Structure formats: structure tokens, C-alpha cells
Amino acid sequence: MNERLSDRPNGDAALAIICGAGSLPFALADAAASRGRRVVLFALRGWADPKRVAAYPHHWTWMGQFGRFMRIAESEGCRDVAFIGTVTRPSLWNIRPDLRVMRLMPQLVRLYRGGDDHLQSGIGRLIEQHGFRLLGPKDIAPELTMPAGPLGSRTPAERDQADIRRGLALLNATSPFDIGQAVVVAENQVLAVEGPEGTDAALARVAELRRNGRIRSLMGTGVLIKAAKLGQDHRIDLPTIGPQTVEGAAAAGLAGIAVVAGTTMIAEPERIASAADRAKLFVVGVDSGQPAVP
């Protein structure tokens, strides 16, 4: 462990991709490979999709096997590390700590007391302390982040832009409390603030409130607004949308989705655009905390 991996020359370094759920890990692997990089997937058991993982050089790992990860990553010649894909905050029971992690326990327990951010940026620091370089998906493949402006053919109306502004201001206010990264606002009324249940569940809640007549605004009004938390480490856990987010927003009777351009990951942009057009929703990349564009 004394030789720092970062002292090695960069040219032959492979990229270790620690993979959670969804299709983003594979989009990132493909994007890195297309740039001539060798990639090695570290697939998290219970999260990464086994069928798709099989198509890449890979190692299966439990959450918490940090010693094992470092050993294999070193022998594979990995210097850079990226985290990508959905991993909800793990229950302590789902973590299989190895010896290295046991030694780090006091540090990890401190990280664990607090919101997601705290935990995740701590994991980032830990990785770098052990001689790896942590890269964000954006550093590797900027095309995986949301561009400014609409995906698909619809754009937010003036009423929607007011909801987007209110949503961004609310996310700004809750950011220090390290909650979720999404809110739903319809005609100025806040319909949901995402907690640990995640965006899909928050949208399902709005759909249920509509069914129960607890929302005054009509179907086809309201916006899902997502933004990274202030000070969040953009290399880990950026907010993400995919085609299923569009379907959830449609089921919740919303007018569209607004995410902060450049700091939101998008899985399968073409499928998002076609799902949005089919559902008659807008999906737009906006400036953070600024009046909604375009």
C-alpha cells in the first residue's frame, strides 16, 4: 500500500467503475471505452444488472468490501475510479465489511451519522486517501449530463416556469438539510418534497394525491424539479433522470420535468425525449437557481 497508485504514469491506467443499478453504468463504460480507455466494472451485488454486467470485464462485490476493491483495482491497474448508478442508502445489514473497512469503522460511523451527502463525500475522500483518483461521470463523458434546453419537442409555459423557479428556490432552502434532490410544484403549491423514498416514490405519491382529490390543480399542471444539493460532490451521486422518470411524471399528471443542466445525469436521452413527446411532457435543462430557461 505504500506505492501510491497516483504516482504511476497515467497512460496505461484502467478506469474502475463501481456500478449501482440502472443503465447509466453501461453508458459510462461504453463512453470511456469509445475514448480508448480500458474499463473494469465493480458490480455491486443487489444493484448492478447481472445480464448487462456480463458483457464487460467485471468483478462482483458487496457494498463495504473496500479492502477487496483496492486489491483487485490495483492488480487490474486501475488508477481512476468512478461511482455510478442508483444505490439507495444501504441499511447497515446489507453491508459486508471486510478487514480494511473494519479498521476504518470509527471514521465510517462518523460519516454514517448525517444525510446522504455526508456519507458520499466521505466515501470519496476515503478513496482518494488510498491513492486513487475519483472522477465524476461528467469528467469522463460530458454527453451523459443534461444539456441546457429541452429534450423532446415541448417547452415549459410561463406558468411552468414560475413553478420551476419556486421549486429551485425550495431545493435551495432545503439543501443544507441534506434531504432529497427533487420537489414537485404545481401552480405554486408544493405537492411533494422527496425524502429517502426517492423520486419515483415521490411521483407516485403525487399521483395518489390526485386520485384522492387532494390536489387542486388540474391534470397537466405541475413540474418535477431536480437539482444537485449545494456543495454536493459532483463526482458522486448526481441526480439522474431516465425514461421511467418521464413515465412517473406523466402518471402524476404533471406538465413536465426540469433538471439543472450540467449536473444531472441522463440515462438514454433519446428514449427520454421520445417518452416525453409521447406523454406530451416537457423535459428541460435549466440554470440552477436562475429563472427557468429557455
Add this chain to the structure above:
Amino acid sequence: MNERLSDRPNGDAALAIICGAGSLPFALADAAASRGRRVVLFALRGWADPKRVAAYPHHWTWMGQFGRFMRIAESEGCRDVAFIGTVTRPSLWNIRPDLRVMRLMPQLVRLYRGGDDHLQSGIGRLIEQHGFRLLGPKDIAPELTMPAGPLGSRTPAERDQADIRRGLALLNATSPFDIGQAVVVAENQVLAVEGPEGTDAALARVAELRRNGRIRSLMGTGVLIKAAKLGQDHRIDLPTIGPQTVEGAAAAGLAGIAVVAGTTMIAEPERIASAADRAKLFVVGVDSGQPAVP
């Protein structure tokens, strides 16, 4: 309509109580009657409990029958009006506007665009514009509001007090956005921010997150924190807890409930205290925005 009811002498004025759901309307009616006041209930169809309403002088009314309310309240000699009991934000389809309300429509539509607060304080202004005096439950029966300190035998531990402080700070930050009046915080992690679904549903969500292993803290940790919104009209729609809140908090695996003393209504304090002791939860009245007492 030209004679202002507020010009009448106060002595013979009856109290009109507009009743939503739950037991609080009857507690308020009893408290007013025990002070020698004549009370007339205006029971909201779909909300007020018909069995209990029958025991008092009453008139059934639909939401929105403001002209009818004023006519009957005048003929009953009511000068003071109180709103009490649960009424979730009504769907427009559940309102039966009468002629008076139709004339006020442009004003009401403006009120309707915005959160609950906006709507409710607007209704308060409307009532006063028509010559009534709007009283808060606290003006009539201070014993129906939460006292400082614990109900029941348990008190918050130091860890719980930290969660209470964080919850109050979060409610303070979201208050300008006119969202809910409750949050759940466990070991510094925010587990839920209440939206239009209400406190009981937010607690049920936390219970489900626990069942799904999405919450890291152990059973018996975490606090439901409730506070009136800043600038909220304390005469209308104060946050409320009752025995079912204690049951919901217990099912969510929390350590207790903290509400702001003096501005939270309590239905059946003895039943709350015994439910809390049975479930081994604390229920405590705290200072708003201040370190948790006692």
C-alpha cells in the same frame, strides 16, 4: 348586510364554530359552553362527525356556502366565529358555492393559487370583512393547546433533542414555501417532509421506509416535529396532534413527538399521554426554533 355584527353588544353574542373532522370541535364547544357561552355548530358535510354534532345546536353546511352561513349565523345572533377540526384542502369539485361565494369568486380564485396558508388567512380576512370577529381556539380555550414540557412520563434524550432542533430549523427553512407543518428526523437524517398528504400519511411513509430497510437508524429513534408556519394565522388551521398521531409515530418506529407549545392544538390530552406511555414514546411541547425543552 349593512348593520355590522361587530357593532352589536358583546354580551349576548353566540359563538359560531365551523367544524371539520376529529374531536377538537366538540372539545372547543364544551370549553366555550363551560364558560357560559352559547355555541352553534356549522358542521361541514363530509368532515364533521354526525353522531357527535347531533348533541349540539347545529346546522349542516357544504364547504363554500358562505352566504348561507352568514344568513344563519346572523339569525342565530353569532358575532364570533371559530374554525376548528381537520379539513384538507378541498378539491374545487367538493365545494358548493352559493350566490355570495359566486360574487366573491375572483377574490377566491386569487386565494386559491398558493399554499394552504394563503387560502386560509384569506378566508379569515373574508369573514372579518363581513362583520364577524374571527377567534382562534386558543382565545376561547387555551387548555386545548399544547403546554410546554412532556405529556406522559417520557422525555426526549439528548439525541432526540438534536433531532428536534434540526427538525425545527428545517420547518423554519421551508415555512416561506407554505408546505406542511411536520417533518420526521432520525439521528440527523431527514426521513420525511410532510406535503398535502398530511401527518398520518407522512408517518406511514416512514414506517414503510423502515420495513424496506431504507432507513439506517434503529427502531425507537427519530422524532416527528410539528410547528405552525411562520406568519400563519393562529386562529385558523393550527397544527394538531391526537392519540392517532402517537399511534402513527409508534408504527414508524420513532422515539417521540415534539410540537411547539402554545401553537399546537391537542385533541384529548389524557388519551395522548396514555397512548404515549403505552407506546413508550415521548410527546413534548417545545419552544419554536429554540433548543428543545425540557
